[in-house]
Amino acid sequence: MQDIIAILRDYGLLLAIGQFPEGPIGGLALTLILALSGLLLSFPLSVLIGVGRISPNPAVARLAAAFVSVVRALPLLMLIFWAYFIVPLIIGQTVSGLTTVIVALVVYETAYLAEVVRAAILALPKGQVEASRSLGLSYVQTMKDIILPQALFNAIPSILNQFISLVKNTSVAYIISVDELTYAAYQVNAQLLTKPVEVYVILAATYFIICFSLNRLVKLVERRIHTSRQAPIAAEAAA
Amino acid sequence: MIVFENVDKWYGTYHALNNVNETIGKGEVVVICGPSGSGKSTLIRTVNRLEPIQKGRITIDGRDVNGADVNVNALRSGIGFVFQQFNLFPHLSVVRNVMLAPMRVHKVPEKTARETAMDLLDKVGLAHKADEFPPRLSGGQQQRVAIARALAMKPPVMLFDEPTSALDPELVGEVLNVMKQLASEGMTMLCVTHEMGFAREVADRVIFMDGGAVLERAAPEDFFQRPQHPRARKFVADIRH
């Protein structure tokens, strides 16, 4: 325990924010930045792909489904390798490790979030689309004004859950030396040499505290959403 | 104004509509009844193309509903449709439910849309609920909002698919009253309903369906007093218990 406190005293700031403000930001702060930008950038893409999955246009639906099933069949680590080697080839210049990781996380997360979006749309009563189309609203208007606002609101807990797994998944950035929390801990361990258990206990505890708190938040939000909207008429089942 | 000519529809191999021929004149109120699964919903859903047909023709004022040149959104915006389950948009306030289609489809300015919506809500007796959200209304109130929402597009025709079947008995009257008022104002209405009182009071005609076919058409009084077809007789006896 004393060792842990000593490590935290000496390296706590490094683990929390990296070299910042003298050098680049790192540690836990970078982990959260990676997860947050991964979520924010993948969100609009996942709405497009999720809607595409259930598009009445079979070509669009098949393309979106292919993207989802390919990405979901690959380990995240492999996407990082791909982004690491392929992105520079495509754009013709080297990219930073940070960009590489964000590209990989966005591609990966888009596939999973798209499924969340799709499920949320399919969970809405069929009558919503019918009522909207019967009023003369187009397919696009129906999606934008009727379906997505409801589906995305209902999906908030699932989206937060995706964020939690994203926080954990950022740890693979360590493989290409991006200085997020896991890599920072790895370096601290390399300097200390004799205290791997203590260092990795700190690492595990940090992930645990973040993800556990986020989990509690999800539960809270779930309850809020549940009470803010009673079930949309039990009679639906009788239809 | 609505004409069905030799209309056939299949769901896969199931023959859901069998050679339907009907004419509904302008201003007429026609009630469709028949046992569960007889094809009543299917029939009225073909009018605004919620269901495609495989044979025959449906025209509204001479225009083929399924014609290749018909813009489906424009077609539907001129046909009010009221569902058994109301299908209000739960994320929009009552007045927004009514304003949405005029604003999106007819590009009516928000202010005008709101005024029209408030007039319609007033007409169905729910102006005081304008800013409520639909899940907080009773079923009867929701259905009246749904009627106001359909009327906001100023459709010359209204279709009703069992508008009172999902309601508690004490809430049926308020919805039927709104429908009766519409009928008295000359609205062309095609209503799937088993409300005998409503049919007798306002319908010009009752159409009886079974097995996807129209088996009988008669004035309401005749239909309920002297049904001719054996299956119509059984049906009338059943709904009277």
Ligand SMILES: Nc1ncnc2c1ncn2[C@@H]1O[C@H](COP(=O)(O)OP(=O)(O)OP(=O)(O)O)[C@@H](O)[C@H]1O
């Ligand atoms: N989408 C569908 N796919 C396959 N079969 C269907 C579909 N919709 C309806 N049917 C079938 O077509 C028949 C007619 O259905 P419809 O809903 O028109 O009956 P209904 O007269 O409105 O009955 P109810 O009084 O129960 O509402 C039924 O046998 C039904 O099972």
Ligand SMILES: [Mg+2]
């Ligand atoms: Mg029906």
